Amino acid sequence: MIARDLERLVPQISGRTTADLEIRFRKLREMRLLPVGGRGRHAPDLDAEHVATILLAVAGARKATEAAYAAMHFARLREGGREDGALLPEALAEMLASAQCAADVQQIVLCKSYLLAVIHSSALRVFALPDIGRDMPGIVDQTVIGGDLVRRLAAHLAGA
Numbered sequence: 001m002i003a004r005d006l007e008r009l010v011p012q013i014s015g016r017t018t019a020d021l022e023i024r025f026r027k028l029r030e031m032r033l034l035p036v037g038g039r040g041r042h043a044p045d046l047d048a049e050h051v052a053t054i055l056l057a058v059a060g061a062r063k064a065t066e067a068a069y070a071a072m073h074f075a076r077l078r079e080g081g082r083e084d085g086a087l088l089p090e091a092l093a094e095m096l097a098s099a100q101c102a103a104d105v106q107q108i109v110l111c112k113s114y115l116l117a118v119i120h121s122s123a124l125r126v127f128a129l130p131d132i133g134r135d136m137p138g139i140v141d142q143t144v145i146g147g148d149l150v151r152r153l154a155a156h157l158a159g160a
Contacts, residue, residue, distance in 0.1 A: 016058060023064035024057050031068040033057075051153055052092035059110050059143040074110060077117050081128035088117050088127040095119075095150060102154035108145040 028034040033053050035044035053071050060070030079085035092108075095101040104121040111117070117127040
């Protein structure tokens with residue numbers, strides 16, 4: 001799968017416009033979070049890690065121009081908030097690389113006001129920054145990524 005394929009798929013399942021996604025993808029490439037290369041059939045392929053970064057950029061930022069920074073901020077989250085916990089992008093990539101893992105995902109919640117992520121599946125997985133207080137603010141700004149979106153992305157990565 002190349003970035004253009006994903007740019008065509010994501011508006012159908014995310015509600016984002018093509019123009020919005022083009023800006024987000026450009027910002028990700030500028031920050032070297034996505035591969036840079038040729039165009040068309042010479043464009044570099046995206047792997048599960050790249051698609052995980054795109055998910056964080058699309059869901060983690062309100063403004064398209066802030067997408068790369070949102071992806072970088074969410075990329076620092078560790079499972080259980082522990083120093084040795086798995087990083088959020090690694091967990092997302094693992095799910096996207098396996099249709100079986102993707103099938104288990106009900107939803108992913110990204111909380112922007114508290115920088116927290118929760119993956120709802122058969123096992124609840126919470127990702128936070130290490131050594132941060134646990135008081136939640138009264139009003140939270142969060143985005144929910146549906147399990148169907150995760151399954152469709154995993155299927156496209158698998159070439160189905």
